[in-house]
Amino acid sequence: MSTQGLTSDEPTILYDDWYINEPIGDKDDPAAHVILDCDPTIPYTLYHACMAPVSLAILLVLSLLVKRKKLYKGCWDGAPGLLSPARFLEEDGSKGVAVAVFGILFSSLCVLVLDNDPLPFISKSSTQNREYWKIMALLYYPAFYYPLIACATARHQTGYFLGCLLSWCHCVVHLWQKVDCPQSPKIYRYYSLLSYLPIILCLVVLSLWYPTQLVKSLRQKERTADEQVPGSDYYKDYLKNILVKRAPERSISQAQPSILSRLQAYLRSYIYTPQEGFRIPLKLVLSLAMALIAVYQVALLLLAAFIPNIQIVRAGMTKEVTALLVEFGIVPSENPERMPGDKELATLKHYIWSLEVCFVSSLVISCLLTFGMLMKSLVKHRTNLRRLYRGAVRDVFYRPRKLQPSQQALVCWMGFAAFQAAFACLGLLLQHVVFFICTVGFTFLVAIPLQSGSNVHLFKIVENMWPFWLTLVVAVIAQNLLARYCFLERGPPPKELTNRRALYMATFLLFPINVLVGVLAGAWRAAVSALYNTVHFCRLDVSLLSHGVEAFDPGYRTYCYYLKTEVSQSHPVMKAFCVLLLQLHGPQGPAGLQPRDVEEGVKLMPPKQPASKASRGKQHHARWGLAYTLLNNPSLRPYRKGVLSGTTANGMQAGPAKTP
Incomplete structure (x- = not known):
């Protein structure tokens, strides 16, 4: 530094004195942004x-x-x-x-x-x-x-x-x-x-x-007897809803619905809307809530672990690192023989920013898909429960099952909500990995080459293989045209085969080309299967295996046993049956009966008491409702014959049968 213009009386400025009044540490120094441990006032x-x-x-x-x-x-x-x-x-x-x-x-x-x-x-x-x-x-x-x-x-x-x-x-x-x-x-x-x-x-x-x-x-x-029994209002509303007279359904027109209406119906199937007379059980609400919290925690962990670090890496890129990447051909350079300049450094930072965008985009897509699958499963839960409530077991399970509690059913029922949260975590991780790889591949193999005009290796490979792709396309189109106009009779259905000799010749001659088409179809099958299983991994109501081996799917097996326990123990019609039994002789219920008897299902038959003539009509109506709920309750059907065969009408055990 030049000392001209300084008099002898002025103090000499030394190099070490320049930053004596400046804060210690550079503002861009990572050590200045280190967060120390904080001890709260209330440990x-x-x-x-x-x-x-x-x-x-x-x-x-x-x-x-x-x-x-x-x-x-x-x-x-x-x-x-x-x-x-x-x-x-x-x-x-x-x-x-x-x-x-x-x-x-x-x-x-x-x-x-x-x-x-x-x-x-x-x-x-x-x-x-x-x-x-x-x-x-x-x-x-x-x-x-x-x-x-x-x-x-x-x-x-x-x-x-x-x-x-x-x-x-x-x-x-x-x-x-x-x-x-x-x-x-x-x-x-x-x-x-x-x-x-x-x-x-x-x-x-x-x-x-x-x-x-x-x-x-x-x-x-003061609370009435209805309010003392948990959920008594819901059980009665459910019973009234299934007993109400339904209007006859109008005939559906034979015209096919439009594409817009089908799209609206498809989107509506992913939105859960409450239905009158039905409530989602507590276990299902817990499973959905815990799955959403699990998705939030996993997404937050992924963002906190990746985004700040990748931003630090992007900010710390230097020309020396860019030169190394240029040597390996990762970053394109116009003059690779000399030291890369600002353009190559900006390109490298753009690549890292693209990775960050791919990571965030794949995480957002994974979260949205997981949320959509959980909503879809909630709609499926309601459909399955309503079917099992009315006894349509074959509409839910592919083989007949008894709706009875068992050891395995109780274990699966206890762990259902926990399984749903765990499967949601793993499903989100799998989806994020798959979508991140796909978005990175599309970005660096298609989007960036189209934008910059460099690293167009994929386009060169596709361009060199255009005869191969053209042959496959022509072969597939030719087979479809031959099958439509040459190998099938023209006219109203049912159609029959014709020109069989030409069919046999085309089958033999096109066999090598169909092998190549089969390879592409197999790759597409593997990709679709992997994508389908990854997207539906968080759903326990859908088995990822075929019907013959669905028992090896722990998630679907847990869901099936959960449904059996839920339907057999908390059937709304059964609970309405018990509530009506408690209220046969007045709003306060028969003497000696408590709301806990609704759960036990025993000691519910009231003692005979004299009733007035004015209340007999109401009693008959209530007894008819009880009989209806008993006869149409799927959860009581497995026990009905065995119980009635050894009891009498008043609930006392019958004596031994007399032999003639």
């Missing part, structure tokens, strides 16, 4: 150490005060017991709470899979013991969040009040922690915040639902 260890005993105390209070004294006085002779997490086989109207709690649990499990400390009480665990702590966490988190859903199933003011306190504590602590530490160094600075978003949303839902139910319970002090 996770303290949060779990305080909330775990509180949750256990709430569960004990509910068991002692609610279950023993209010709900089930005869259960275990009045001894307390754990409350049920949810009535999975009943329509009790609290599906939102179950979905929220299951969403919190599943999202917590998704977060701990990538966490270095799976258990909050054990920090800085070694790599050897980390897998053991993850197994312990799989048992700890369900027990930790159990009171959140048990407070709702209590159906008591105490339960709603304790649920308010518990949900508010969870929600406030999670919000405080994320506001205190919005960034984390794990994978991406905002990955922890975004991965906890489903947990926070579900906690907000619970924090609003419990106060609402508490206010309703305080206002509504």
Whole structure:
């Protein structure tokens, strides 16, 4: 640096003094953007150490005060017991709470899979013991969040009040922690915040639902017998819907529907619309919600793991790396003998940007397809359940099945929602890999060569093989024309073969060309089969194997057993039958009967009581409805003959048959 113009009185500026007042580190230095570990004001260890005993105390209070004294006085002779997490086989109207709690649990499990400390009480665990702590966490988190859903199933003011306190504590602590530490160094600075978003949303839902139910319970002090039986209104509405008189269907015109109407019908089959008199069971709602959360978590992980890193790679590209890629012919250059310039560097960055676009596009397509398949499966679930409710077993299964619970059916029923979430994760990963490879191939083999005019190797191969492709096309067209005009008789159907000698000659002469056509057809078959199985992998209601070996498909087998258990145990007509039995002699039901008798299905025959003449007509009408539901209930048919053969009309066992 020149020192002209400086007097002797002025201080000498040294090189080391230039940046003495500048901030340390370059703004483009990656080290300046490193996110350090953040310790929230309320640590996770303290949060779990305080909330775990509180949750256990709430569960004990509910068991002692609610279950023993209010709900089930005869259960275990009045001894307390754990409350049920949810009535999975009943329509009790609290599906939102179950979905929220299951969403919190599943999202917590998704977060701990990538966490270095799976258990909050054990920090800085070694790599050897980390897998053991993850197994312990799989048992700890369900027990930790159990009171959140048990407070709702209590159906008591105490339960709603304790649920308010518990949900508010969870929600406030999670919000405080994320506001205190919005960034984390794990994978991406905002990955922890975004991965906890489903947990926070579900906690907000619970924090609003419990106060609402508490206010309703305080206002509504007396409840009728219909309201005490979970889902009694739905069962009656379902029965009324199937007994209503249907208008005769109009004759369908023979004209074929237009392409637009067929397209609308096809798109409508992927949109679930509620139908009058039917509700989706709780297990199906849970499976759909967990699958959507799984898709969100997997898509977020893929984006956070790939996009920031590929952007760092694109920003760090230099001319030296470009020169190396030019030597291998990956990046085209006009003068490969000398050092590449800015044009080659811009081309390389454009290639990396194209990879980023392909990754995001394939992920968006995979998410949309997975969501569409889940909606389509929900429509199929409703169709299958309605068919099984009316006893059309052969319309759902390809071989006759008995709608009875079994050991395998119960195991599959318990794991159905978990299987759906797992299959949705794997299906999204498979779809993303396949679509990413396809989009990258199309971009770098077709789109970029057409745009830049370089690296047109694929077009050169296709151009050199044009006689081969022309021969195949001409052979296929010739065979179709010969089959239409030479080998079939002209006239009204049925048509017969003609010119058989020419048919035999054409078959022999075109055999070598048909072999090549068969190779292309086989490649197309493999591609279509792989694409179909990849797209439908997340659907459990569709078997990816043929009918003979569909039992080897674990997803479809689980779905079939789930349907058997669901239909045999929660048939709406059967539940309506039990509700009508409870209400035969008045709105309060017969003496000594409780709503729990609806589940048991025993002790439902009321004792004989004198009835007035005015109420006999209503009794006869109700008994006729009971008889109808009993005769048309597919879930009771397997047991009807065996039970009736050994009983009398009043429910007492008949004596031994007298021999003549």
